[in-house]
Amino acid sequence: MASEQTQLIFELPAVLDLKAAPPLAERLRALRGAALTLDAGRVEWLGGQCLQxxxxxxxxxxxxxxxLRLAGxxxxxxxxxKRLGVTPAELSGAEMEMEMEP
Structure with a gap:
């Protein structure tokens, strides 16, 4: 059961631009299927390629x-x-929790 899995945490880099997209995709492919929290607490820039x-x-x-959870x-x-025309709900979906930084 997914709720019984250990939740892994992956800290997203501060700059999610074109150069960050290939390593981000590779890392996420390696973590596929795991209960995962994406920690967005350091993100200063989100570009289109990383959003994809x-x-x-x-x-x-x-x-x-x-x-899959998005935190911080x-x-x-x-x-x-917003700049890329995507709402948090479109990214998170009903199954993905999203936690805003305080």
Whole structure:
């Protein structure tokens, strides 16, 4: 059961730009299927390529029935979503919890 799995934490880099997309995708592929928290507490910039990677990851985790959570979301991360025309709900979906930074 997904709720019984150990929740892994993956800290997203501060800059999620074109250069960050391939290593981000590779790391998420390696973690696929695990109960995972994406810690967005350091994110200062969210670009389109990394957003595509995160959207694909959210879809993969939903398809696998695995828990995926986004925590520590910064204002800059939310600004990036808004700039790119994506709502937090579109990224998180019903199955992905999203926790804003205090």
């Amino acid at each position: 990677v995160l959207l694909a990851a959210a879809q993969s985790w939903r398809a696998d029935g695995a828990a 979301v910064t204002a800059e991360f939310c600004d990036g979503l």
